[in-house]
Amino acid sequence: MRSLSAIDRIAEWTWLDKPAGMLRDAVSRTLRGRRLKDALHGVWLGHPVHPAVAQAPMGAFACAGVVDALPGRGVGERRVSQLLIKLGLLAGVPAAVAGAADFAQGHEEQQRTGLVHALANTAALTSYLLSLRWRATGREPAGIAAGWTGLGLTVAGGILGGHLSFHQATGVNHADAVPHIAPDEWTDLGEVADLPEGSPTRRMAGEVPVFVLRDRGELYVLADRCAHASGPLNQGSLAWPDGSPCVECPWHGSVFRVADGEVVHGPATAPQPTFHTRVVAGRLQALVRRIPGVPAGG
Numbered sequence: 001m002r003s004l005s006a007i008d009r010i011a012e013w014t015w016l017d018k019p020a021g022m023l024r025d026a027v028s029r030t031l032r033g034r035r036l037k038d039a040l041h042g043v044w045l046g047h048p049v050h051p052a053v054a055q056a057p058m059g060a061f062a063c064a065g066v067v068d069a070l071p072g073r074g075v076g077e078r079r080v081s082q083l084l085i086k087l088g089l090l091a092g093v094p095a096a097v098a099g100a101a102d103f104a105q106g107h108e109e110q111q112r113t114g115l116v117h118a119l120a121n122t123a124a125l126t127s128y129l130l131s132l133r134w135r136a137t138g139r140e141p142a143g144i145a146a147g148w149t150g151l152g153l154t155v156a157g158g159i160l161g162g163h164l165s166f167h168q169a170t171g172v173n174h175a176d177a178v179p180h181i182a183p184d185e186w187t188d189l190g191e192v193a194d195l196p197e198g199s200p201t202r203r204m205a206g207e208v209p210v211f212v213l214r215d216r217g218e219l220y221v222l223a224d225r226c227a228h229a230s231g232p233l234n235q236g237s238l239a240w241p242d243g244s245p246c247v248e249c250p251w252h253g254s255v256f257r258v259a260d261g262e263v264v265h266g267p268a269t270a271p272q273p274t275f276h277t278r279v280v281a282g283r284l285q286a287l288v289r290r291i292p293g294v295p296a297g298g
């Protein structure tokens with residue numbers, strides 16, 4: 001029988017689906033516009049923004065906890081810990097917004113854990129708000145206790161965030177292995193004449209499913225499993241926004257430029273691996289490019 005850690009079990013709590021769905025819908029209604037969502041996902045950065053931005057509030061809160069623990073604290077130390085808490089609260093806003101954007105594009109199990117992660121962080125921020133209020137009204141011991149509570153909740157939220165990333169693969173590049181596991185020699189993908197014009201098909205390059213497109217005399221081959229969460233790109237829709245074909249993933253709507261696999265729109269943040277192509281005796285052959293972001297074909 002599979003043994004589950006306490007954190008693993010959260011992903012099996014189906015009773016969280018209703019509140020998680022409500023939160024997902026609220027986020028989707030609030031965060032509109034592809035540019036905004038692309039910025040929050042980290043398309044410009046090449047990996048998710050949320051884990052990087054979340055370091056700021058965690059660091060500020062941890063430092064406030066250290067200052068609060070100093071023996072013989074005076075007025076100066078008290079001011080420093082309040083300032084650190086304010087900085088942490090301020091930095092928590094962009095971290096929460098970026099995290100919410102990623103949460104809305106997760107699958108059910110990720111959203112169950114993501115909801116608990118968000119609740120822990122919300123409780124932490126509430127504790128710090130109370131801490132500031134109590135410190136400002138002369139209730140220093142209660143303010144420090146609330147700060148310690150906030151730090152404990154921040155750590156709990158951080159552990160859940162790590163689980164989301166490293167165990168549940170939220171935000172990781174699901175296509176990263178392709179250049180390493182695809183055959184390192186030219187692979188036959190069948191007769192060119194059998195490929196429908198302007199409509200993608202799925203073929204296998206060794207163990208790797210690939211998206212194959214014949215479009216106006218060009219042949220394109222790229223990894224079929226979407227970098228965001230392994231969606232089947234061959235079932236996506238095509239568009240030619242600037243004359244060059246782009247494919248939209250059927251699962252969460254990431255858009256990739258077919259020629260070089262670059263991300264046009266998230267939630268994916270990493271490019272799709274592409275393949276060199278050549279035609280030998282009327283048959284298409286493909287060879288993976290070791291460095292993503294290089295045009296497919298030729």
Ligand code: FES
Binds near residue numbers: 226228229254266
């Ligand atoms: S699997 Fe999520 S956008 Fe493709």
